[in-house]
Amino acid sequence: MLAWRSVTTIIxxxxxxxRVSDNVALHEAYSRGDRLVPFFFWENDLADGPDSAPARTALAKSALGSLARNLEALGHRLVVRRGDPAVELRKLAxxxxxxxxxxxxxxxxxxRARDAAVEAALAPSSVPLHTFKDAVVWEGREILxxxxxxxxxxxxxxxxxxARPIPPPRPKLGKAKQSVPPGIASWALPADVVEPRDATGPEAVAGGERAAHRALEAFVEKRVYEYAGTRDFPALDGGTSRLSPHLRQGxxxxxTILARLQAAGESAANDAARKGCETWLTEWVWREFYHQILSNHxxxxxxxxxxxxxxxxxxxxxxQFDAWRAGRTGYPIVDAAMRCLDQTGWMHNRLRMIASMFLTKDLLVPWQRGERWFMRRLADGDLAAxxxxWQWSAGTGTDAAPYFRIFNPATQGRRFxxxxxxxxxxxxxxxxxKGDAVHAPWEEPLAAGRTGYPRPIVDHAVQRGLCLAMFKAARVGL
Ligand SMILES: Cc1cc2nc3c(=O)[nH]c(=O)nc-3n(C[C@H](O)[C@H](O)[C@H](O)COP(=O)(O)OP(=O)(O)OC[C@H]3O[C@@H](n4cnc5c(N)ncnc54)[C@H](O)[C@@H]3O)c2cc1C
Structure with missing residues (x-):
């Protein structure tokens, strides 16, 4: 056995x-070094920070438990520390x-700020921090x-x-060449870092690498071919992949996803099936687009x-903001979406568009407040997306002239x-x-009045006018 310090050790x-598969930096660390030290820094606000969401925390914990076990099965031991990442990494190095x-x-x-601080802390020991592109296919200024x-x-x-070729997945992590000796202190994972369970109920999401692969397989086997026709209907189970929480935890x-999609596209039976694959790919490009925007702006x-x-x-x-959060605006599709978010940490994309547009363009509440609330609830909460x-819905984002695009919530409900x-x-x-009244219960006040469901807190037609006037005022002189 090689002496501990005479081998190339990479953290x-x-x-x-x-995850242990298709992980660029992990693969590089494993292939370039003799010894790999897998490290996770337990952020103090992982569970209770100003931006943490209960559903996201639960998912992170189950993903972490699954990672620790997957590493262990390959002879690697995950070192977990708390405190200040710069200090802990320097000590561990x-x-x-x-x-x-x-x-x-x-x-x-x-x-970026965290990495700069860690880089500076490691510099005196001549231990560089090397970062790799992994979360996206193309980053920053790669596509110009x-x-x-x-x-x-x-x-x-x-x-x-x-138009560009998509790089293939990286190989799965191999067996440990040299293990981390037990003398290296590691903080024990809390007891509630759990074995990933199978999801129950249509809005539940299971954590961990195996669950992510199962979700991908379930979707690309069949549903992706129907995606163009199913993606906008929140009541459908399996209309979309539900992979975003897995992307959030990595x-x-x-x-891996895109290679599987490419294979599915190649075996598509007809034009409709090919369209499903193409439409799904476009959604992944949206994800890349927003990452690219956040990175450059x-x-x-x-x-x-x-x-x-x-x-x-x-x-x-x-x-009004409180009524929106609580799902008590009197607009059923908005309220159903908000209650689902609150109770499960999940909201379908169509509903995110409806709920966010309602907050900004009907209630005239700044998009930033809604964005923060989503972040504190969503299992897949991700700053870039x-x-x-939110800026797409508010009309303040990258689209050319979208401020006058204002959804009528009842019409959206009837359509989707x-x-x-x-x-x-x-x-x-x-x-x-019964029937269509569920989309506009105020039209049947007698029936609605008995249920305890609130009357609309604003009049959509009136608010629409106010919204257009608000934008017009800000555009004076443009
Ligand atoms: C107001 C608002 C807030 C949003 N907040 C988030 C967020 O915090 N985190 C997040 O991951 N997505 C966010 N989205 C985008 C989108 O709603 C989710 O990515 C999608 O609902 C995830 O479901 P899915 O995995 O079943 O998606 P699918 O329909 O199966 O799509 C596949 C993947 O494409 C990506 N994707 C799809 N639509 C978008 C989109 N519009 N923008 C960026 N990426 C997309 C996601 O990674 C998704 O997993 C938001 C959209 C809106 C309108």
Whole structure:
């Protein structure tokens, strides 16, 4: 056996990449070193920070438990520490004689600040922090316009993205060549870091790498071929893949997903099936687009992409915001969506569009408040996609002239939940209301009045006018 310090030891720092397969930095650390030290830093606010969401925390814990076991099965031991990542990594590098720390890159302003602090702390010991592209296929400034600029419009970006070959998945981590000796202190994982369980109920999500692969397989086997026709209907079970919470924890690699999608596309039986695959690919490109936007325009995390809209005079009140959060606005599709989010940490994409547009364009509450609330609830809460989605709905984002696109919530309900199945599932007060009235119960005040369901807190037609006037005022002089 080689002496501990005479071998090349590399620490792999797990962050949002809790998996052993198709993991770029982990694969590099394993192949370039003799000894791998898998490391996870338990952020103090993992469970109770200002932005943590109960569903996301639960998922992170089960993903971490699954990671620790997957590593163990290959003879690796996960070292877990708490405190300050810079201090802990410096200590661990000294204890293990590590020559480098490897990690996959994050694209949020906070990720960059943290990595810069860690890099500075490791510099005196000559231990570099190497970061790798893993979470996305193309990052930062890799896809540029002919003029050398960053794309800010989705359609041409998507065209350029799709014209490139997608890199294949990285191999799964191999068996430990040299294990981390038991003398290296590790904080024991809390007891509630659990074995991933099978999800129960249509809105539940199971954590861990195995669950992620199962979710992918279940979707690409058949459902992806129908995706173009199913993706907008929240009452359908399996209309979308439900992979976003796995992407958030990194329990599956993006290259693995896209390779599987490519294979599914090649075996598509007809044009409709091919369209399903193509439409699903476009959704993945949206994810890349918003990462690219956040990476090149980090201010979109908190401010409007279009700076003129930072001057919007939002007139919504705290009471209206509270009614929206509680699912008591009197607009059934919005309330069903918000109650589902609150109770499960999940909201279907169509409903995210409806609920966010209602908060900003009907209640005239700044998108940032809704964005923060989603972050505190969503199992897949992700700054790039969340701020991108919110700004799309608010009309302050990258689209050319979308501020006058204002959904009518009752019409949206009729189109995308035609039988009212989703509404009745989440609003017990309306469960026995018959027919179309479930989309606009105020039209049948006698029936609705008996149920205890609130009357609309605003009049959509009136608010629409106020919203357009608000945008017009901010656009004066443009
Ligand atoms: C207001 C608002 C907030 C959002 N917040 C988040 C968020 O915090 N985290 C998040 O992952 N997504 C967010 N989205 C995007 C989208 O709603 C989710 O990615 C999607 O609902 C995930 O479900 P799925 O995995 O079944 O998706 P599928 O329909 O199976 O799509 C596959 C994948 O494509 C990506 N994707 C799909 N649609 C979008 C989109 N519009 N933008 C970016 N990526 C997309 C996701 O990674 C998704 O897993 C938000 C959208 C809106 C309108």
């Amino acid at each position: 792999h720092w797990f962050r949002r990449d809790l 000294t204890e293990t004689g590590a020559s480098a720390v490897f990690a996959n890159r994050g694209y949020e302003p906070g990720d 316009t002919a003029a050398g600029g960053v794309y800010t419009i989705f359609t041409p970006y998507s065209k350029a993205w799709k 329990t599956i690699g993006i290259r 980090p201010q979109v995390a908190t401010r409007c992409y279009r700076p003129e809209y930072d001057a919007l005079e939002w007139a919504g009140t705290d009471a 969340n701020s991108g989605g 939940d035609a039988d009212g199945e989703f509404i009745r599932r989440w609003i017990p007060e309306l469960a026995s209301m």
